[in-house]
Amino acid sequence: MSAPLRLGIAGLGTVGIGVVDLIRTEGALIAARAGRPVKIVAVSARDRARDRGADLSAFAWEDDPVALARRGDIDVFVELMGGENGPARAATEAAIAAGKDVVTANKALLAHHGQALAEAAEAAGRVIRFEAAVAGGIPVIKALTEGLAANRIRRVMGVMNGTCNYILTRMESAGLPYEAVFEEARQLGYLEADPRLDVDGIDAGHKLSILAALAFGTRVAFGAVELEGIGRIAIEDIRHAAELGFRIKLLGVAQMTGRGLEQRMSPCLVPADSPLGQLQGGTNMVVLEGSAAGQIVLRGAGAGAGPTASAVMADVIDLARGTRYPTFGVPAATLAESVGASVAAPAPYYLRLTLQDKPGALAKVAAVLGDAGISIDRMRQRGHSEPTAPVIIVTHKTTRDDVNHAISRFAATGVVVGETVAIRIEAV
Amino acid sequence: MSAPLRLGIAGLGTVGIGVVDLIRTEGALIAARAGRPVKIVAVSARDRARDRGADLSAFAWEDDPVALARRGDIDVFVELMGGENGPARAATEAAIAAGKDVVTANKALLAHHGQALAEAAEAAGRVIRFEAAVAGGIPVIKALTEGLAANRIRRVMGVMNGTCNYILTRMESAGLPYEAVFEEARQLGYLEADPRLDVDGIDAGHKLSILAALAFGTRVAFGAVELEGIGRIAIEDIRHAAELGFRIKLLGVAQMTGRGLEQRMSPCLVPADSPLGQLQGGTNMVVLEGSAAGQIVLRGAGAGAGPTASAVMADVIDLARGTRYPTFGVPAATLAESVGASVAAPAPYYLRLTLQDKPGALAKVAAVLGDAGISIDRMRQRGHSEPTAPVIIVTHKTTRDDVNHAISRFAATGVVVGETVAIRIEAV
Secondary structure (H helix, E strand, C coil): CCCCEEEEEECCCHHHHHHHHHHHHHHHHHHHHHCCCEEEEEEECCCCCCCCCCCCCCCEEECCHHHHHHCCCCCEEEECCCCCCHHHHHHHHHHHHCCCEEEECCHHHHHHHHHHHHHHHHHCCCCEECHHHCCCCCCHHHHHHHHCCCCCEEEEEEECCHHHHHHHHHHHHHCCCHHHHHHHHHHCCCCCCCCHHHHCCHHHHHHHHHHHHHHHCECCCHHHCEECCCCCCCHHHHHHHHHCCEEEEEEEEEEEECCEEEEEEEEEEEECCCCCCCCCCCEEEEEEEECCCEEEEEEEECCCHHHHHHHHHHHHHHHHHCCCCCCCCCCHHHCECCCECCCCCCECEEEEEEEECCCCHHHHHHHHHHHCCCCEEEEEECCCCCCEEEEEEEECCECHHHHHHHHHHHHHHCCEEEEEEEEEECCC | CCCCEEEEEECCCHHHHHHHHHHHHHHHHHHHHHCCCEEEEEEECCCCCCCCCCCCCCCEEECCHHHHHHCCCCCEEEECCCCCCHHHHHHHHHHHHCCCEEEECCHHHHHHHHHHHHHHHHHCCCCEECHHHCCCCCCHHHHHHHHCCCCCEEEEEEECCHHHHHHHHHHHHHCCCHHHHHHHHHHCCCCCCCCHHHHCCHHHHHHHHHHHHHHHCECCCHHHCEECCCCCCCHHHHHHHHHCCEEEEEEEEEEEECCEEEEEEEEEEEECCCCCCCCCCCEEEEEEEECCCEEEEEEEECCCHHHHHHHHHHHHHHHHHCCCCCCCCCCHHHCECCCECCCCCCECEEEEEEEECCCCHHHHHHHHHHHCCCCEEEEEECCCCCCEEEEEEEECCECHHHHHHHHHHHHHHCCEEEEEEEEEECCC
16 A cells, blocks of 8 residues: 555634544545555644543644645645635735645635646646535535536526525425524524625525536636525415425526626526425535536535535545646636626516505506516416405516516506516426 | 546447547546546447437447457446347457446346456456446445445345336326336336336346345356336325325345345335335435444435546546456456345235125235234225225234235135235335
């Protein structure tokens, strides 16, 4: 058996300790599969004194992750600190400059600096691996970059933030409003320290931008992701969607269109009986559509110590076995500048509007939609006793622009009151 | 860019032509991702004159696949002929002896001769790759061998024969008996030339034995797979199962137990609302349960030219990139002799028996079950007008032996007529 592969681990939170535990408990198995032992040489974290429930005495300690990254006795720098800048970025750059391979779980870092890091790594003859950065324990980076390497990718979709999916699922099952479930999730410790990373779709958007770069051979472009969070999803929309046979998911979609690369992370209606629609709670799902393989669906735990450590160690074992290819699957210099599609592809929309109970009210709404070029697939108005009533409309395929245009005209009808909700229906 | 990777393709059926087409249409994309061009140098098939709808004029032709395998101008021998012996085996052995890497879609070959081939390949410093041998376009070999490489695998499950799943799904949706749907499937061309490979679970059993070897580090042992086909599944069992919230699937299960390796490919009841239960038609699904990653579900097309060619080319691209590790993930010499578990782990069972309408009949059946140590979870007897009536029983966890023992005692009760059906209920 060859010489050990020597790791330096920066960051000893849930995931870092998960990796330490995994190597401790499954070291023999990992060595057998890797063809050589995998050994932690040194670790780094903010607070050396903190009790992390793991014996770290066999490892050298560095207070400074940059110093860890430069150590002469490590082969692979494992970055598990997180954050798009600061120590994570500095240490990753230092590791590459010092000739180390890098394994990272840091989606924010890659979403913001992926191109520069990939170029630096290739110039130094090093590789960056990041299976743990997207969808936790699901080997989706591998499936996309290796398993479907002979495919032109048509579309990538996914539910990639377990916390948002937990909130939406729980709103439906318990009939609770967003604010109440958000508070529950906070108390359960499901939310990031800055919850906007979860509920505004930023974390999931980071992941989508990484998948899009891999899928379409473009430079990672998080800034071009159309982001919309779940904070405005009302319990009545979840109920109306369910009655129509849909569920609302925070869904990421990336596809190459005639107008450029479309990247969206936003609430969408999906059929309740589709694999995405059936996804409950904190589980993640990624759907890959390949020109040859067709639709591949991957499902599993998107977070947690075990699943994320599993993904980190898959990358480490690949490196131990000698697997090496460019960060985004092709040389960084050949990645195309990402030209963002300014308009999303047409889709049906779900509309909820509140109508005054006047004769001809529905006809006025229908006329506005017709004038905007939007045709109606289904319309529902519930029996009611109040002077206003909710009306649910499912349109045929249209654009967000046309929908917004129609909504702006509703006020002038004199029969639509309050805000009109519009949510895209994604064909999955 | 490096020198081309040169392929020799033996077998020009659906899959072989699929690979030729994929390289022709996506050659530039494949070269970009592989880091070098992938080039077909020579091909071989039984009948040179046959029109295959593809231009093969640029490739050298060999009538004999063994001669193809030995050509000095190929790097990788791509075996797409099929069959556990005969030309496929001879040519694969010849390729290894001649120092070629091998990519194969041949599950039967690996299920029967995987250990010997892996040893020969390692002795020659060559690798054998076989993503296309299991679950078509789904990168499940990669997920198991690489993606979950840091996991102790708890259980592998799967629906891996699309034809059987089509037949079972169609029986339920159309309310047709097995024989009628079998005939439909034959006319649609869904069945192998020898349909027993499909409906007796042999093809799926081959796949399961390969996954089990990868998952548990054991020598592939197809002979130890407990095989039961779908030919005896009655439409009334599908109906009763549905009423109880289950679907019947030809389900493969491999798990390491205290009594050895359990490998089963047999009809099972699974919850209708589980991912496996929801799988319709010809789609495949594999469930991997890892100690760290938890449950990973993979779903996609299990057959067809595109999906299978996608898997073949994923292996080829891996080889072009320089990815190399032993055939079953660890050195062949370290694979443990597979000690088969003689008895499957306990599970609940579904029983359907026909009872004479006599006072105390149900009590007699219950007494036999009680004597066999089997406790009853649910029992259903339908209102009826005939002198006999079907009774459906769901047991608590028990063993197949205890079930068989109880069934053998039913005759002596004088109230059970005809055959009693017993189907395992798998917790998924």
